[in-house]
Amino acid sequence: MRKAFGVLVASVxxxxxxFAGDDPFAxxxxxxxxxxxxTGARAVLINKDGSYTQKLADGxxxxxxxxxxxxxxxxxxxxxxxxxYCVPAETHAVGDTWDLTAPDGTAEKxxxxxxx
Numbered sequence: 001m002r003k004a005f006g007v008l009v010a011s012v013x014x015x016x017x018x019f020a021g022d023d024p025f026a027x028x029x030x031x032x033x034x035x036x037x038x039t040g041a042r043a044v045l046i047n048k049d050g051s052y053t054q055k056l057a058d059g060x061x062x063x064x065x066x067x068x069x070x071x072x073x074x075x076x077x078x079x080x081x082x083x084x085y086c087v088p089a090e091t092h093a094v095g096d097t098w099d100l101t102a103p104d105g106t107a108e109k110x111x112x113x114x115x116x
Contacts, residue, residue, distance in 0.1 A: 024089040025073060031094055032116055037108040045116055 028046040035042050040057030046066065047053075052075060054062045064077040074086040083103040092098060092112045100108040 024068070024091045027092060027094065027112065030116065032113050034111045034113060035100065035108050036111075037102070037106050 025046055029048045033044040033046060035044055042057055043055040045053045045055075050065050050067060052064055052066050054064075056062060062077060064075055066073055066075045068074075068089050069086065071089055072086040073089040074084040076082070076084050085103055087100055090098075092110075094112050094114045097109055097111045100110050102108055
């Protein structure tokens with residue numbers, strides 16, 4: 001019985017790793033992406049269901065949706081006439097920092113931190 005349980009646990013863990021490998025944003029769902037630019041920082045909480053929440057530097061919150069579009073992940077704010085914020089759909093580990101370019105051309109940095 002213990003051996004069967006061990007095989008079951010191992011197969012679940014391996015299938016989870018394989019699934020996570022198919023989703024470049026899998027590491028983001030239980031963690032926080034902090035995006036900084038010259039005007040401050042915002043915390044972005046990306047959810048597996050295609051939604052996201054941003055906690056802005058001024059304390060307000062904004063929500064929207066995201067989807068994988070080819071090689072990019074595109075974030076839509078839901079504001080009228082807002083351009084999608086598309087970034088390379090790349091896997092990052094907790095502690096990674098990478099460069100982003102906002103739709104208006106502003107340079108930004110993103111860091112993936114543990115937890116929400």
